[in-house]
Amino acid sequence: MMREQKSFHSQSATLVVILMVFALLAGLYYSLRFGGWSMEGDASSYTTAAIGMVNSGKLEYIGAYNNGYAYSAVLTLISEVTGLQVQDIQLGSAIWVFVLALVAFITYREFLDSAAAAGLGVFLLFLQPDFLFYVVRGGHEKYIWTYALLMLFLLARSYQQIQKPTKLVIYVSLFYLTFWAFIANNVYFAATFMSAILLSFVGGWVLNRLGVRRQVDDKTKSQTLQRLIVVSMACFVLVFIFINYTYRPAIQFYSIFTSLTDKISLLLFGTQQVETPSSYQAFSMAWRSQPIYLMLTGLQWLIVIVSLVAWGIGLFNLSKMDQKRWLLWLMYSAFGFLAAFGMVADYSNFLNSNLQMRMFTPLALFSSIMVADLIAQDFRKLVVRKRHLAVIASISIVLIFIFGAAMVVLKVTNDPVLGNQWLFYTPAELAPAKWINNNEIQQQQVWVDTSEHLPRTYYFWEGFRPIIPYQYIYGVLQSPSPYTLISELTRLRANRSGVSLPETDGQNRVYDNGQVQLYHRRPLTQYQR
Secondary structure, three states: OHHHHHHHHHHHHHHHHHHHHHHHHHHHHHHHOOOOOEOOHHHHHHHHHHHHHHHHOOOOOOOOOOOOOHHHHHHHHHHHHHOOOHHHHHHOHHHHHHHHHHHHHHHHHHHHOOHHHHHHHHHHHHOOHHHHHHHHOOOOHHHHHHHHHHHHHHHHHHHOOOOOHHHHHHHHHHHHHHHHHHHHHOHHHHHHHHHHHHHHHHHHHHHHHOOOOOOOOHHHHHHHHHHHHHHHHHHHHHHHHHHHHHOHHHHHHHHHHHHHHHHHHHHHOOOOOOOOOHHHHHHHHHEOOHHHHHHHHHHHHHHHHHHHHHHHHHHOOHHHOOHHHHHHHHHHHHHHHHHHHHHHHHHOOOHHHOHHHHHHHHHHHHHHHHHHHHHHHHHHHHHHHOHHHHHHHHHHHHHHHHHHHHHHHHHHOOOOOOEOOOOEOOHHHHHHHHHHHHOOOOOOOEEEEOOOHHHHHHHHHHOOOOOOOOOEEEOOOOOOOOEEEEEHHHHHHHHHHOOOOOOOOOOEEEEEOOOEEEEEOOOOOOOOO
C-alpha cells in the first residue's frame, strides 16, 4: 500500500514538473520570439498606469487604471525592490504562466480526483491560443485567472468541510481573500466571474427543487447550494465596497452596465442596425488566409465542440454525478451562457466589440476540464477492454499535443510566416519617437501606422500619454496629418493587408534612419509650420 502511494505521488510530481516546464517554455517563447522587440495594446496601457503610480506614489492619480489598482501596484513594488524599469518587468512577465499552470493542475485534480486527468486538462487549456494569448501578454489576466482557479479550488474543498465548521471557516475566509485580490486587479471581471458562479448556484438550486436529482442526500445538497448563494451575495457586497469606498476610479463600473443595457435594448428592439463587430472582421486582415487561421485554432474549436458533447452527456446523467462534477457542470453551463451573451453584446458594439472573446477565457477553464474528464473516462474503458486501442489512443494524443503546441505559439505571436498584423517592431521604428520629442513637434499629430501597434509601442516606452489627445494617429486618415512616418515594416504590413498608405509625394523628408522616414507636409501659407 505504501509503495503504491509513493508511486502515485512520484507520478503526480513528475506530471507537475512537465506541466510547469511546458508552460514556462510557452511563456519564454512569447517573450523571446522577437528578442523582446514586441508589443501588444494592453501591455502599453498597464505600463503607463504603473509608471504613473511609481511617479505619483499613489494608488489613485490622474491616469490611473479605472478597473483596479493591484496589477499596477505589483509592477510598482517589483520595480522599487529590484530597481528595474516597469517596461523591463513587463517584457518578462509571460513567465508567470508556470504559476497559473500549477494552480490549474491543483484545481483540476480537486475536481477530477485524478492527477492524470488533471494534467490532461491543463495541457488542453494551454493548447487554446485564445486563452494562452491573454495570460502571456503584459496584462492583469495572468493574475485574475490564477485567482479564479484558486477560488474554484477553495470552493470545491469547502464542499467537503460542511460538517467541520472550523475548516469550513478557513476555506471560506481564504475564498473571500482571493476574491478581494481578484477585485483589486479588475472589478469588472471579478463581478462577471461571480455572476456566473451565482448563476450556477441558482441553477443547481432550481434543478434540485424541480426534482431533477433524486438522491438520498438531495436535502443536504440543496442546503449547501443555498449557503453558497449567500456566500456569492457576500462577494457582491465586497464588489460594492471596493467600488464605492476603496477605489474611487472604479465608480465608472456603473456606467459600463448602463451603456450595455442601452446598447442591447437598441439591438433587440431593432432600432440599431446589426453589423458584424469590428473585432470579428479583424482576423481576415490579421491572417494571410482563413484556412491558416482555422489550422492554428482548429484544436481550440475541437475542444469547445467536445466540451459541448460532454455537457450534453452530463445533462442526461445529472442524477449519477457526484457533488463536484455536478458543480462543474453547472458552472460550465453558466459560463457558456455568458459567452453567448457576450456575442450579443459584441453585436451591440459594447466594450470594443470583443466581450465574447474575453468571456471565452473563463469558459476555456471549464471546457478543458470537461473534455479531460470525458477522455479520461473513455480511456479507462479502453485500457480494461482493448489495450491495443488504448496504446493507439495514447500515441494519437501525444501527436495532437505536439501539433497543438506548435500551432498555439505561432498563433499567440502572430508569426510573420502566417500573419499580417505582427506584434514585433524594430529599433529603427522606435528611434523616431525620441527625435520627435527632442525637436518639439510632440504637440502636433503624427501618422505612424496602419494599426494601433506602433502608437502603443511609443506610449509603452515613453511611459506616459501624450500632451495632446491622439498625438500618434493611425489607420485611414480623415484629413491630412502634419507629419507622416513610414517604415519598411509598415509598407510590408500594408502590402499584405491591402491597405493604402498616406500620400507623401511632394512632402519634405525631415528624418531618415535608413529604415524609417518622417515626412512633413509643406506649408501652404507663411503662418503654417
